[in-house]
Amino acid sequence: MQICIATDEQSLLAIKAHITDPNKILATNWSQGTSFCTWIGVTCSRRHPRVTALNLFNMGLEGTVAKEIGNLSFLTYLNIRNNSFSGAIPIEIGNLRRLRVLQMSFNQLDGEIPIEMGRLSNLTYLNLEMNKLNGEMSQSIFNLSRLTLLSLVGNELSGTIPFSINIGLPNLERLFLGINRFTGRIPDSISNLTNLKILDLANNSFSGHIPITLGNLHNLETLNLQVNQFTNDLSIPEQDFITPLTRCSYLINILFSVNPITGLLPKSIGNMSTSLENFSAFSCEINGIIPDEIGNMSSLISLALAKNDLTGMIPPTIGQLRNLQRFGIEDNKLWGSIPYSFCNLENLYYASLEGNALSGQLPRCMGNLVSLRELYMAKNEFSSNIPSTLWSFEQILAINLSHNVFDGSLPLDIGNLESVVVLDLSGNQFSGEIPITMGQLQSLNALVLSNNKLHGRIPESFDNLKSLQYLDLSHNNFSGEIPKSLEKLSDLVYFNVSFNELSGEIPDGGSFRNFTPDFFRSNNGLCGASRFNVEVCKMNNRKSSNKSRLLRYILPPIVAIAFAATISIMYLRYRSRKSLLLPKSNSHFDIIRHRMSYYELLRATNNLDEANLVGRGSIGSVYKGIFDNEMIVKVFNLELQGALKSFDTECQILSSIRHRNLVKVITSCANLDFKALVLEYMPNGNLDKWLYSPDNFLNFTQRLRIMIDVASAIEYLHEGYSSPVIHCDLKPSNILLDEDMVAHVGDFGISKLLTQDQRIAQTKTLGTIGYMAPEYGSAGLVSTSVDVYSFGILLMETFTRHKPTNEMFLGELTLKSWVFEALPNDLMKIVDVDLLNVDEENFGAKNEMLKSIIELALECTNNSPEERLNIKVALLRLKQIKFELEEMRPEKNLL
Structure with missing residues (x-):
């Protein structure tokens, strides 16, 4: 569809037919004799169109922008943001001399920016971001003297910023050129744009020195130079990339990250704007120490200095940053202990200090960090016991203290970490047993305790960790058996207990079917299935063997006969209930149209034989069944919480929707104790x-x-x-x-x-x-x-x-x-x-x-x-x- 204007009622209806959401048409006005449709901001006359505003924001439209748009000479506002318009911007758009706002972002427009845009002398707002525009940016854009906002973010534009930018754009307040292919230097003349509040040049290939004249932009609020090739002018004595910016008293965001800046963090950093909230300079090759004056940045919310060459200690003045929420200094060369004042950061949400040479004990006052949600201190030289206050963080999501020298035992209080998702304590010297309370960590997704001196048994309580996906207990001294109850952990995809002293049978159900021999090696007492490269287990006594034979061969037929009899009696009673019956489809599976009996389902899956098991999910198992065609049987484990609701939900939704890219439900099998869906078989898996x-x-x-x-x-x-x-x-x-x-x-x-x-x-x-x-x-x-x-x-x-x-x-x-x-x-x-x-x-x-x-x-x-x-x-x-x-x-x- 192209942008168009209705010239009669029939055309108006055609336009409305493309706009399915009535809320997108803010207002319409049609009266006899009126020759144009009316939306909010649109005025019409009988003879000559006086369309002053056209708003097609977020309407799901596609196609090209028609050249006839240039005929709307009274247009002052044009917004086609967030649609799927493609093709080039028509050169006729340069005819809209009255246009003040042009918003064309988030489309698929390509080609070059037409030079004719330079004729839009009344334009104050130009946003072309997130398209596919390419070629060198037309210099005519930089002559739109009334422009206050220019955004070209997220295109494929190239070229340089003209040295006359201050002459052509004297009123510019916001300049966004990020995520393009621009090159060259920042011209010194940019410092004459005295109204500039935001300068965003991130993710380009700009190079050269960061101009010291940026300090003349007294109204600057955001400076984003990230991911370029900017350097610091070290040829000038005492020159650095910070000091000139101390004259910008309204700065909120300074973003320098991923540039080869080099140099030191000067003491003048303490003279930055009192409104500064974000300072990001990671991966900038900065060396030297973190100056004490950094404590003066009282409004700072985020401080990112990771992946540099910083040395020395963390200054005690860091505790003065009471508003700090994110603190990242990982992968530097810092040493010494964490200052006690660190505990003053009561608003700290994220702290990453890993990959340094920090040492000593963690401050016992760390319990004061009540807002902390993510703590990363891996790959340092911290030692001694972990303070008990660390285990009081009920809302913390991630703790990584791996590869340090912590020792002692893991306390029962570790069970207080109710919300923790990732807990990594590997590569330390912890000893003793795993506390049983660790089974209370219901949100735990990854638990890593490898390379310690832990011993004792793997707690049975681990079967309560329903969210667990990653468990590494390798390189310890664990003994006893691997709890068979761990088969319940349906989301477990990694389980490593190698290099321990475990014995007994390796579980072979649930997720254990997917584990490789490497996960169990160097445990001389383990036995189990041959695919684990261990000895086959020997039965302890005949009674156990008889019991196993009874459960495996005799009980299933008895249960099957009992269920079949029950289903036969109840079939007529339940057949009329429509909630679980599926409508007929036009697929090639129309052979099975009735609800399947429990006996038919057992026969098709060979009594739900493990050989037919395709996989297990969070609420049941999936089997391959042979009916008149191959199909999948999804059996819901009604003992699990939510299984019945899940069955009802799938029945309700899948029984009434049909699409070639949705799995088809063929029929169902349901009684008081058993629920299953029969689905179309997908031979190529997932x-x-x-x-x-x-x-x-x-x-x-x-x-x-x-x-x-x-x-x-x-x-x-x-x-x-x-x-x-x-x-x-x-x-x-x-x-x-x-x-x-x-x-x-x-x-x-x-x-x-x-x-x-x-x-x-x-x-x-x-x-x-x-x-x-x-x-x-x-x-x-x-x-x-x-x-x-x-x-x-x-x-x-x-x-x-x-x-x-x-x-x-x-x-x-x-x-x-x-x-x-x-x-x-x-x-x-x-x-x-x-x-x-x-x-x-x-x-x-x-x-x-x-x-x-x-x-x-x-x-x-x-x-x-x-x-x-x-x-x-x-x-x-x-x-x-x-x-x-x-x-x-x-x-x-x-x-």
């Missing part, structure tokens, strides 16, 4: 297997098509059904692949069905860590934006082959931040190595497509739900990339 199994590989095109399939399914759930359906748990294991590698979204056990008028809901049932949107994980708020966020994470994971829960993502580093930092020039560092080869003929084209995909993923994972893309927009952009790929394929063999 996406998780294809991403991480060494025997499988997906090429670029296959991954793109799978993501398009997933986006198509989510778009249908959000917009193609009578009421929005929120999946709530998008992740690779829930993306199933049929024989043609077409993706199908499955597992709707925690999905939410909103009412027609409902846009947001609240739930206590959470999805999978790493894939949940911030508002979902923290407050249980569910909307369509939750699925968009998960889709963005899934998109990143699919093309980087890195899980968001990868052990490398600790502290401040997440999958999202790791991906963001690699753009735009270090894409090779993050994408799957099997997807990009610099020697292949079409490396450049594929690299650009991958860049577009990663940028799309970042737009989907915005922390603000309102700023995330609509899934429809994301789908359109992926399809465009696929179209470009297919256009190149015949000639360039891009696959």
